Amino acid sequence: MxxxxxxxxxxxxxxxxxxxxxxxxxxxxxxxxxxxxxxxxxxxxxxxxxxxxxxxxxxxxxxxxxxxxxxxxxxxxxxxxxxxxxxxxxxxxxxxxxxxxxxxxxxxxxxxxxxxxxxxxxxxxxxxxxxxxxxSMQRSVKSDDELALIRRAIAIQQLAFVETTAWMKVGMTELEVAAYLEYRIKVHGGEGVSFPTIVAAGARSSLPHAMPSSAKIRRNQVVLFDWGAKYDGYCSDMTRVVVMGRMSKRMREVYAIVLEAQLAGIDAIAPGVELRDVDEAAREVVRKAGYGKEFLHSLGHGIGLEIHEEPRLWGKAKGRLEVGQVVTVEPGIYLPGVGGVRIEDDVVVTASGHEVLCDLPKGLDSATL
The missing domain is CATH 3.40.350.10 (Creatinase/prolidase N-terminal domain)
Known part of the structure; x- marks a missing residue:
């Protein structure tokens, strides 16, 4: 009762x-x-x-x-x-x-x-x-109860990812890996995925929203995962890039730039900060590294009962961050015919600044399986 x-x-x-x-x-x-x-x-x-x-x-x-x-x-x-x-x-x-x-x-x-x-x-x-x-703006500010549900969704998706990457083998298809990841999400109490899972191997990782295919995972090729869990209606959203073997010099360079950009974007998050300034903080890092044209999308978006909610972090966004909003921070660099890197975490705006809700490792060393 x-x-x-x-x-x-x-x-x-x-x-x-x-x-x-x-x-x-x-x-x-x-x-x-x-x-x-x-x-x-x-x-x-x-x-x-x-x-x-x-x-x-x-x-x-x-x-x-x-x-x-x-x-x-x-x-x-x-x-x-x-x-x-x-x-x-x-x-x-x-x-x-x-x-x-x-x-x-x-x-x-x-x-x-x-x-x-x-x-x-x-x-x-x-x-x-x-x-x-x-x-939509009212829904963008999350209560403590809502934050608890998002945290639970993140915990489920992270555990499922760790299990999936431990199980994954060279020669498996993107479809096989995506199916197993979604299965593990449900095993751990998720009611399902918060959006269609992306698993993109090799050159296909340059497609920001590539759908899993029969393409096989090869040694020394990057594999991009963009996935989320849903728990009691609330969504989570993360992206990681891994490689089975050794990442090429070019992709290691790109990975380091994207990680630096993501950290810059996260550092910019605080109450009252203009939405476009958060996007610019990350985009400036990518631009200065010479890959501005290869950063094809906005920096992030709110999450909650929907996977794409207010606020939106992009260059023409109007408005300021508010305490309780949960946003993704997901810069990416995409090189057609070569591959792509995107790194994404969910971040809540707090009275003192921000808190990163995801804790999966994302350093370059952690990307090597």
């Missing part, structure tokens, strides 16, 4: 924070249609469901169907539930009309034209107001 009450309180606090931000009288309620937002505000993690949040008083209302009735009762006791027997937008409109809301806010980018038309028709004369709900 205590754990249930704790969960109810957590979600009630999140709803309260949403109401404080949006309770300026412009709308009477807000509609959230993304599964991740429904889960964040209510605790219910099913699909095909929306949540309507009154901004003055009353419980959030989850609009779902009877497949999830029992699950909602168990996981979202702080909310009401309405089971639909037709299109979700039509039932939501009926709930809006019954509650007498005059204006309902929604995110236009998250609602299809068809659903919007159904909602308007069923909720007349209620007016729908397209607006920024700001929930």
């Amino acid at each position: 205590a754990s249930v009450n704790k969960a109810v309180n957590v979600h009630a606090r999140r709803v309260t924070a949403l109401r404080k931000r949006l309770g300026d009288g412009k709308v009477d309620a807000v509609l959230l249609t993304r599964a991740v937002d429904v889960r964040y505000l209510t605790g219910f993690s099913g699909e095909d469901s929306w949540v309507l949040v009154p901004l003055r008083r009353g419980k959030p209302v989850i609009i779902s169907d009877r497949r999830f009735e029992e699950e909602i009762a168990a996981s979202a006791s702080g909310s009401r539930a309405v089971m639909r027997d037709g299109p979700i937008a039509t039932m939501t409109g009926k709930v809006v009309g019954k509650r007498g809301f005059e204006r309902v806010g929604f995110d236009p980018s998250e609602l299809s034209v068809t659903d919007r038309n159904r909602l308007v028709k069923a909720s007349k004369p209620t007016r729908l107001v397209g607006m920024g709900l700001g929930l």
Whole structure:
């Protein structure tokens, strides 16, 4: 019972924070249609469901169907539930009309034209107001409970990686290794991976988002791993590069530059620091080493219930870091036909600066198996 009450309180606090931000009288309620937002505000993690949040008083209302009735009762006791027997937008409109809301806010980018038309028709004369709900920024600041879940996801992914690299042999395919890594994540309590696992060997490691293939792992070729675990909904994300044998002189040079850049990016993280300045701290190292054009992507992104969340660390990002945000720091250098190196850790912004949540070794010596 205590754990249930704790969960109810957590979600009630999140709803309260949403109401404080949006309770300026412009709308009477807000509609959230993304599964991740429904889960964040209510605790219910099913699909095909929306949540309507009154901004003055009353419980959030989850609009779902009877497949999830029992699950909602168990996981979202702080909310009401309405089971639909037709299109979700039509039932939501009926709930809006019954509650007498005059204006309902929604995110236009998250609602299809068809659903919007159904909602308007069923909720007349209620007016729908397209607006920024700001929930992504609210979700970016993690509570201690959320941080504990991310730490657990990281611990699982790290243990699975250590086991996988000990098991891996020359001649195995990228697909075999990726499958074993994902298996070990589940063995250790992960509910699955937080994104499709990347295992890229040899020259294929120059592809930032290479999907595992039937390519075989060869001696003296780098193997890039980008993988993450999910635990109780929360994601982790890391990248490491290893070699079975000896890394070439060129790749050792690249590895050292990427590691220096990553450490510079991490060192720049602190409350109030501009997002673009963190990216620049790492990018400057790569640029000065002569590989600026080979650093093909942004430095990092937030993680949480989604693998890509706010804030974003890139050169045109606006905003500043806040205490409680968890970001990846993942510089990379990619040489077509040769190979690539990316090193990534998850870092939380603390009141005194930052804490690196990952502790897998990443020095050049540790990359040799």
